[in-house]
Amino acid sequence: MTVATTKPGGVSRRRAPLLGTFRHGYVAPAALLVAGLLYAPFLWTVYLSFTSYDGLGDPEWTGLANFGRLLEDPALLTSLRNTLIWVAGTMLLPVGLGLLIAVLSYDLKHGVWYRLPFMLPYALSGAGLALVWSPILSHGGMVNLLFGVDTAFLQEEPTNTLALLLVWTWQQLGVNTLLFVVGLQSIPKAPIEAARIDGASGWQLFRRVIWPLMAPLTAVVVGLALVAGLKTFDIVWVMTQGGPGRNSETLAVTMYRDTFVASEYGYGSAVAVMLTVVTGLASYLYLRRQVGGTS
Amino acid sequence: MTRSRRLRMATLSVAAISLILAGCSSGEDPKAGKTELTLYNDKGAWSKYFEEMGSLSKQKIGLGMKPVGYTDSAGYQAFIKASFRTDVKPDLFSWQTGGMLAEIVKQKQVAETTEVWQEAIKNGDLSQDVASYYTVDGKQYCVPMNVAYWGMFYNKKIFDQHELKPPTTWDELIKIADTLKQNKLPAFYHTSVLFSFVWFEQLLAGTDPDLYDKLSTGQAKYTDPGVVAVMERWKSMIDAGYFVNPGDKTDPGDVLKNGKAAMVSFGTFFNTSMTQRAMKPGEDYGFFVIPNVNASLPKTSMIFESGPLCSQTKAADPAANMKYLKWWVGEEAQQKWSIARGDVSANPKVKGDDEALNKITEDAGKGEYRLVNRYFEATPPPILTAALDGFGAFLVKPDSYPKVLEDIQRAADEYWSTHR
Numbered sequence: 109m110t111v112a113t114t115k116p117g118g119v120s121r122r123r124a125p126l127l128g129t130f131r132h133g134y135v136a137p138a139a140l141l142v143a144g145l146l147y148a149p150f151l152w153t154v155y156l157s158f159t160s161y162d163g164l165g166d167p168e169w170t171g172l173a174n175f176g177r178l179l180e181d182p183a184l185l186t187s188l189r190n191t192l193i194w195v196a197g198t199m200l201l202p203v204g205l206g207l208l209i210a211v212l213s214y215d216l217k218h219g220v221w222y223r224l225p226f227m228l229p230y231a232l233s234g235a236g237l238a239l240v241w242s243p244i245l246s247h248g249g250m251v252n253l254l255f256g257v258d259t260a261f262l263q264e265e266p267t268n269t270l271a272l273l274l275v276w277t278w279q280q281l282g283v284n285t286l287l288f289v290v291g292l293q294s295i296p297k298a299p300i301e302a303a304r305i306d307g308a309s310g311w312q313l314f315r316r317v318i319w320p321l322m323a324p325l326t327a328v329v330v331g332l333a334l335v336a337g338l339k340t341f342d343i344v345w346v347m348t349q350g351g352p353g354r355n356s357e358t359l360a361v362t363m364y365r366d367t368f369v370a371s372e373y374g375y376g377s378a379v380a381v382m383l384t385v386v387t388g389l390a391s392y393l394y395l396r397r398q399v400g401g402t403s
Numbered sequence: 404m405t406r407s408r409r410l411r412m413a414t415l416s417v418a419a420i421s422l423i424l425a426g427c428s429s430g431e432d433p434k435a436g437k438t439e440l441t442l443y444n445d446k447g448a449w450s451k452y453f454e455e456m457g458s459l460s461k462q463k464i465g466l467g468m469k470p471v472g473y474t475d476s477a478g479y480q481a482f483i484k485a486s487f488r489t490d491v492k493p494d495l496f497s498w499q500t501g502g503m504l505a506e507i508v509k510q511k512q513v514a515e516t517t518e519v520w521q522e523a524i525k526n527g528d529l530s531q532d533v534a535s536y537y538t539v540d541g542k543q544y545c546v547p548m549n550v551a552y553w554g555m556f557y558n559k560k561i562f563d564q565h566e567l568k569p570p571t572t573w574d575e576l577i578k579i580a581d582t583l584k585q586n587k588l589p590a591f592y593h594t595s596v597l598f599s600f601v602w603f604e605q606l607l608a609g610t611d612p613d614l615y616d617k618l619s620t621g622q623a624k625y626t627d628p629g630v631v632a633v634m635e636r637w638k639s640m641i642d643a644g645y646f647v648n649p650g651d652k653t654d655p656g657d658v659l660k661n662g663k664a665a666m667v668s669f670g671t672f673f674n675t676s677m678t679q680r681a682m683k684p685g686e687d688y689g690f691f692v693i694p695n696v697n698a699s700l701p702k703t704s705m706i707f708e709s710g711p712l713c714s715q716t717k718a719a720d721p722a723a724n725m726k727y728l729k730w731w732v733g734e735e736a737q738q739k740w741s742i743a744r745g746d747v748s749a750n751p752k753v754k755g756d757d758e759a760l761n762k763i764t765e766d767a768g769k770g771e772y773r774l775v776n777r778y779f780e781a782t783p784p785p786i787l788t789a790a791l792d793g794f795g796a797f798l799v800k801p802d803s804y805p806k807v808l809e810d811i812q813r814a815a816d817e818y819w820s821t822h823r
Contacts, residue, residue, distance in 0.1 A: 162784075163480075165510050243652050246653075248648045352595040352649075352650070352796050352799050353792050353793065353796020368477040368478065368481050371784050
């Protein structure tokens with residue numbers, strides 16, 4: 109607005125009415141799509157979470173019954189525990205190791221060649237990744253045969269969740285490394301040089317100078333990892349279907365299973381609402397602390 | 404200027420809305436008679452066979468058929484349920500018998516086929532026995548898309564090597580398992596994923612088929628002594644080392660071919676897996692009826708499954724759908740369908756290439772077995788989901804069977820409290 113008034117050019121004056129005329133029209137298709145494909149299904153899901161519904165006939169209003177059941181469902185507790193393992197594991201492994209590899213390799217002469225092997229698995233889709241690793245980790249699979257062990261990696265809990273997390277790390281490590289390398293390469297050099305002149309080096313230099321300078325990028329990487337951990341679905345569904353006996357389910361898998369496999373659309377919607385609240389709340393609290401704190 | 408602006412705004416809005424609505428329209432004139440039907444199904448792997456049937460029907464009755472195959476059963480069922488509420492409807496669709504069929508009949512979403520059944524039974528194209536799986540409140544709905552009898556596929560080379568013969572009693576079967584175990588070979592295949600119910604249904608149906616039926620209809624409990632005894636027997640067989648690892652992800656077809664297990668319990672459709680692996684019946688593999696655990700039962704219990712082919716009540720062209728279903732159950736269509744898949748047919752007149760399977764169909768048609776509806780169809784979906792999870796957990800920790808049965812019964816109590 110300020111720009112338009114301080115730059116009295118014919119261009120601005122001619123464009124203003126044109127933009128004014130079309131602005132609703134331009135936004136309409138996107139707004140309709142978002143409203144129709146995102147907001148309407150979301151509101152429908154919230155409504156269903158207060159009903160009993162098997163996908164046929166009409167939903168039957170049951171108030172808070174589904175949410176009451178959530179509190180007593182032992183499978184949901186397992187699912188919550190596994191989701192927490194996923195969130196913590198995602199922070200520790202793909203993010204933590206990614207940072208380590210980035211720090212170790214970013215200023216090396218041929219650093220890119222050290223990072224390349226970690227990047228390649230990122231080309232695989234989540235489902236493809238799971239299909240490849242399934243026979244490797246299954247009971248009697250390649251790892252068992254290769255090392256002569258008889259471990260059921262995908263059967264026992266919480267070993268199965270940890271095994272899946274390692275597979276996920278294998279794929280995600282590269283992209284996190286890349287993001288951290290970009291961050292390391294883009295931070296200003298002057299404060300680092302100044303710190304070096306003052307005698308800082310090694311861990312002290314990293315902890316006191318480099319790490320704080322990378323804070324904005326770290327906030328994004330950790331934020332993305334947090335959401336990715338909370339919504340974990342594909343790798344679990346393809347490799348274990350959340351089993352055996354629901355012991356490797358995450359909240360997203362529980363939501364899918366209850367809705368579409370058990371045809372309990374109401375209860376599944378309640379899980380979906382809970383997952384949305386947890387993800388929204390975790391993201392809000394984290395970003396408020398990170399972004400809010402720096403602004 | 405104002406009028407021009409309004410005009411432009413209106414044009415843009417109409418264009419945007421048309422764009423969205425275009426995506427939702429079916430693009431067909433619903434009043435015109437159909438010359439090609441869509442057949443939605445959850446048997447994506449059978450697309451080739453459906454296409455062959457579509458070409459044949461076009462040639463024989465002037466009505467083509469185009470399959471739309473899903474491979475994920477849950478996603479498929481969600482789509483079909485959603486289609487009941489919209490104008491985008493499949494002409495024909497596959498479904499499940501048992502509780503799932505009863506559900507959509509109750510909602511008046513599936514077209515009655517009593518007339519098709521009466522005519523087919525009169526012509527000898529369908530049997531009265533099979534009709535019971537398609538009957539809800541005295542009327543028939545859908546027709547059989549496929550049928551399968553469950554028994555034991557065995558690796559003939561392993562049997563020959565150890566001088567074993569297909570058993571006729573349960574004790575003989577266990578003796579075979581012991582012999583194989585002594586030779587460090589697992590006798591049976593089982594899995595903790597999806598098909599975790601197979602041994603439960605087999606052991607229960609072979610011990611007390613009445614209890615099996617009562618369990619399906621909520622008249623018995625999973626914690627009843629008869630069911631507990633079945634779980635104990637199953638556990639004792641696992642403890643005895645008769646089974647492969649339940650977490651082994653090897654395809655059961657490969658398990659049998661590579662001799663990882665000597666026997667795989669499956670439906671006759673497993674025959675397709677065998678022929679796809681270039682295995683020859685009678686030479687590389689064989690099939691036998693699994694003997695009853697309880698030798699005093701009058702008939703051998705045989706697990707039977709049948710997948711329905713249905714038409715929606717509000718179909719675009721109900722007459723064309725009925726014409727297609729009538730043709731589908733006839734000998735000409737079924738002969739082609741049976742040969743293409745190497746599987747048995749619901750039509751007793753049809754003979755396949757495999758003599759062992761032909762005999763099963765013939766004997767079943769004569770009423771020599773007590774047909775028991777497969778657990779997957781016989782059990783209402785919420786109980787089934789809990790049971791599949793429970794059996795999966797049991798296979799990993801066989802000691803957990805009392806808790807597993809309690810968990811399944813909890814799901815059953817909840818379901819039957821509102822579905823009596």
